[in-house]
Structures are given as structure tokens and as C-alpha cells.
Amino acid sequence: MTDESIYQEIILDHYKHPHHRGLREPFEAEVRHLNPTCGDEITLRVHLTGRTVEDVSYDGEGCSISQASASVMTDLLIGKTVDDALSIHDEFLRLMHSRGELEPDEDVLEDAVAFRGVSRLTARVKCALLAWMAWKDAVSQASGTAGDTGAGATSEGAA
């Protein structure tokens, strides 16, 4: 394994022992996102209380990068305010679009800094972003329906 390898220990750990996996109730929005070029898929639910991301639960199939990224993301976003979570999301996007050039802020991104190597591989960036795109989609739907006691909105999208 080279230093260049995208398979950092952190990524493998999250892949083999994913955090917060499985779909949980309650939730205000559920989305399903696909990565059409490779068949990765994720179903993701968001539960908000007020402006806090109370829970993010997910299920799906995919490569180690997409699965580890979902696990890392839930660690980062659960318990944050929606605004803080969105800014972490933006920071992660910036890292993934940096082609390895950005020195990531470990205080903000924590374990997600391990994805820096992935950002060099355009073919894999989509894998790393799948869960984050799904979360952004779900949270904007949930924000729309927050306070609603009705059933969660469901949507499908392709990442």
C-alpha cells in the first residue's frame, strides 16, 4: 500500500464498522440517491427538532468510500444545528473538489479529513459525496416540513 492510497485506516474502520447505520424513526424526510455510473445507492432519513439535526439514519449499498463517508458524516452532523451542519457540509464539498490541494481543517472535519486522498481521484469523488448530497437534499425537504406532524416526504434523486 502506498502513502498515496485512498484507503486510510480511518476510512477502512468506518467501512468495516459503520456508525449510525440503519433506518430509524421518526424522520421528516427520506431520500434515495443513486450514483448511476457505479450503482452505489443510499436511502437516508433526517429528523430535525427545531433547528437541530436530531438524527441522520441511512441504509444502502456501495463501495468502501461511499459507505465510510456516510458513517463519518453522521458522526459529524448529528447533534449540530442545521446551520453548523450545512457549513460542515460546505467544507467537505470544498475538500472533495480540491483535487488533493486543500489542507483540510481537522477541527471542522474531524475523521472526514481522511478523504483528502479521494479528492485526487475524480472517479471516486462522487462516491464520497453520495451521502452528503442525500443529506443536503433531505435536510432541505425536512426544513420545509419541520413542525409538520405528517408523514415524511420521500423523493428520489440521482447524484
Add this chain to the structure above:
Amino acid sequence: MSLDVARVRKDFPILDREVRPGVPLVYLDNAATSQKPTQVLDALRDYYELHNANVHRGIHTLAEEATALYEGARDKVAAFVNAADRREIVFTKNSSEALNLLSYVLPLGPGDEVVVTEMEHHSNLVPWQLACTRTGATLKWIGLTDDGRLDLADLDRVVTKRTKVVAFVHQSNLLGTVNPVDVVAAKARSVGAYVVLDASQSVPHMGVDVQALDVDFVAFTGHKMCGPTGIGVLWGRADLLEQLPPFLGGGEMIDEVTMAGSTWAALPHKYEAGTPPIAQAVGLGAAVDYLTDLGMDNVRAHEHELTAYALNALQQVDGLRIIGPTTNDERGGAISFALQGIHPHDVGQLLDERGIAVRVGHHCARPACLRYGVPATTRASVHLYSTTADIDALVTGLDHVRRFFT
């Protein structure tokens, strides 16, 4: 005479490169595209350095030369697939364009049916889906058996007197299966349907005789047969192409134009609107010469032997499941597989770290992946320059992948 693979490899400069220092390339992504021999690269360079001009339009020397080279490439391709008439060879930009062309010009309407198979590449599926949406026709398909073959028991149920077009793949890019063209074509003929064959994966790997196949149209693509990208071929029976309407309009494809209307050029120009891919056609002509010199029977025999070797070696890998025929009869050298518990992306990535190029994903044949319950596969595919050493490197690489993830 058999193929001297060591000599063949010398014709392909890219096979000597390292992917990164000390890591030589092991190229097993031939079903996606083939590498190009110097003979083809030289033909491209020669064309641009010495003969470049537009075709069919000038009376100057370069225009004459360019036209002769372009039309000469058509003769070579016609001979390569044994077309009865050079006018039956239409140059397109790839197979996809050839198949789209057919999906526009073949007459369809409400109540008509188009039949494809569940193993089609998206290029021979989506155009027909679109044609059906446009015309009100209905799409039907022949299913697959568990071992990766067409379910011919479906044939009589699916192909009926409402069927107007039967379009199917000769050799599957995902499964490697070589389909029984005669059986499907005979059924299609019995109901009077047009027969369209996607030969993208067969023409590069076996001698294909379009007259012997008893089909109406055949599509193939230059870049998979050692030619350049940007050039493909539609072969069609002259009497049919003559009757059917044109596809794209523009320069070259017309006979007489007035503001009130136009008439069409004779074949094949009727289907070649605008400046064609001239250099690419010339390059394809050189590729066809190259393959003809080696002999397609020799190419096929080499790949057949290598496929047997690969099927056997891969089945020794723990947790590996081949998606497609596991036996080497009626099968080409594209082998898809799943490695238990490891996503194809991860397989492909780790193999790449060892210089091994394979394809991962659904290979533009998503319905067939769904049929076999896998979102994606890893696919290794051989060509005339592939060797048992390539397969050995793959198998060693796969053992490494398994150890890495367990």
C-alpha cells in the same frame, strides 16, 4: 499459423508503459476500448501530415487523395465483414450513432413492437425505448437464463406478428455470451421483422460475415477493434437502406436542393451528412488491414484459449462468482465477476494500484446487472495482445484485494 503474441505486443507502444514508476500496465479493459497499434497511429499521422483535405468537395490534389483514402477505408471495411456491396458501409461516429440512426429510420407506429434482450448495452436499448415513446410502439424483451444465456424459451412468446424490429447483441459486453444469431434471426424473419445486430463486441474479436449472418443491419465501432475513436460503422442491406428515409440532414447527403425541398444522395452518402470523420475512417482502414494480416481466426483462437485460462484461474479465487457463462463455449473474453463482500469500485481501485486496468460498474448494461442481483461488477476483458501473464497478475491482484478487506 497462430498468433505470435510477443510480436503483436511490440506493435502497441502503450503496453510498455508504466502506470507509475515500477508498476507496468496490465490492460484488461478491452471491452471498453482497445489499444492502437503503431500502424494505425502512423496512418493517422500520415493522413494529417500529407493528405488532409475535405472529401468529395474539391478538385485539387489533396481533396482527391483524401477522398481516395476515405473511400478506400470503406472498401477495406466492406471486405473485412464481407459486405456484398461497398455502398452498404455507412460511416458513423460509433455504434451508438449507428443504432440511433436505425431507431429513427425504421418505420414504427402504435401497435407495433420492438424486441430487444435483457443483456443489451444501453446503446441498443435506450434508442429503442425512445423510438417507442416517439412512435407509440411497444418495447418487449427476451429474458436471460441463470447461466447468462438468452432464454430462448421466451422467443415464441415475445416475437409475434406485431414485431417490426428485433435488435440484439451478438456478443455481450457484460456477460461475454455469444448469442445464437441464426436462431433469433430465423424467428424474426418468420414474422417479417427487421433484424438489427449490435456487433460492437464481436467484430473486434472474431471473423464476422454479414452475409452469412442473415440479418438486415449490423453496427460496430472502430475504437474497440484497434481503430481510433470517433468512427463507427452501420452495415445495412442496400435494398433496405435505399428505401428507408434519411437520418441527419446536411451537406453531402443530398442530391438536389431547392428552397422547396431536396432529394437524397445515393448510398452510402445519404446517411453521411456533413464532413465525416475522415482521418478516423483512414485509421479504421489501417486497423482492418492490421487485423486482416493477423487473421481473425487466429485472433479468435488466441482469445478463446486465453478465456479458458482466465475462466479457470478466476474460479480458483475464493468468493469469486462469475456473472455470465462459466464455460467457454459460445463465449468471448469479457468476464464479469463479483467478489463476495467487496464492492467492485474497491476491487478496481486496488487493482489499479498494481497497474491492472479493469472496468467496474454496470458496464452500460444495468438491466442485466439487476437480473443477476448485482448493482455492479468487475470486468476483465482480453484482446489479441493479452497474455496468460496478464491473467496471472489479475488473479494475484484479486488475492491481494481479498486479504486487504478481510
